[in-house]
Amino acid sequence: MIPILFVGFAALLVGCSLMVILHRNPVTSALWLVLGFVSLAGLYLLLQAEFLAMVQIIVYAGAIMVLFLFVIMYLNLKRDREEGIGHLMRRTIGWGIGAVLLVEAVLLLRHKWVPGPLAEPGEGVWGNTIAIGRLLYSRYLFPFEITSILLLVAMVGAVLIGRGGVGVKSERPGE
């Protein structure tokens, strides 16, 4: 059962990722990315990372993608038109580098790893949120606190940059 679900979610994830980079309309790309993130959450569930699956849907598919869609709407973008020899060359080079990377990665990763999970979770253990919380507040307490500072700095920075105003305008060249 689990391998079938894996193949399904994996196909969905790869298809959605391809649609993200192939589609001309940014809004459609963003919606495909949401679907891709949801299928990734499904893969997390198969890997018994329930907490991360929920966080994936709430934070990524919810918050981050809403931010993306809001900015796309705000900027009122037209469909991307790409033509000319420059685009063709860049596309060829990009896909070529991608193919080389993919072959490299598959050659590296196809070896036998451990045949299966080293241990099954004990009976009656549902979810790993408690365990993650314990780890987060004991061994990873310091990084966790640093994370809060990072988020604060990002918030202040986003407000400052996004505000625009006099400081930004005066940096325009030729004025």
Added chain:
Amino acid sequence: MNLPDVVPMSWYLILSAIVFVIGVVGVLVRRNALIIFMSVELMLNAANLAFVTFARYLNSLDGQVFVFFVMTVAAAEVAIGLAIIVNVFRLKETVYVDEINLLKG
């Protein structure tokens, strides 16, 4: 097609590699800064998938904690990045990265 009872670890890792490569190609091929940002998100998520895979197959939760931190950094990165893109759009009326070439000599 015969499927094994347990999904081998290499399947997850190869899937992660495929998604990562799609993200790389997206960054290289597209010229819309928003799509490039989405491709960066794809790459971050591919790394997350590898983290969770190793956490599961080594029976250790540390990988999942790392994914938690990566998500936090990704959220911060998106907030700042989108603010920068909005600002660039205000200045140059475009989000296409090949039209933003002030640093070109």
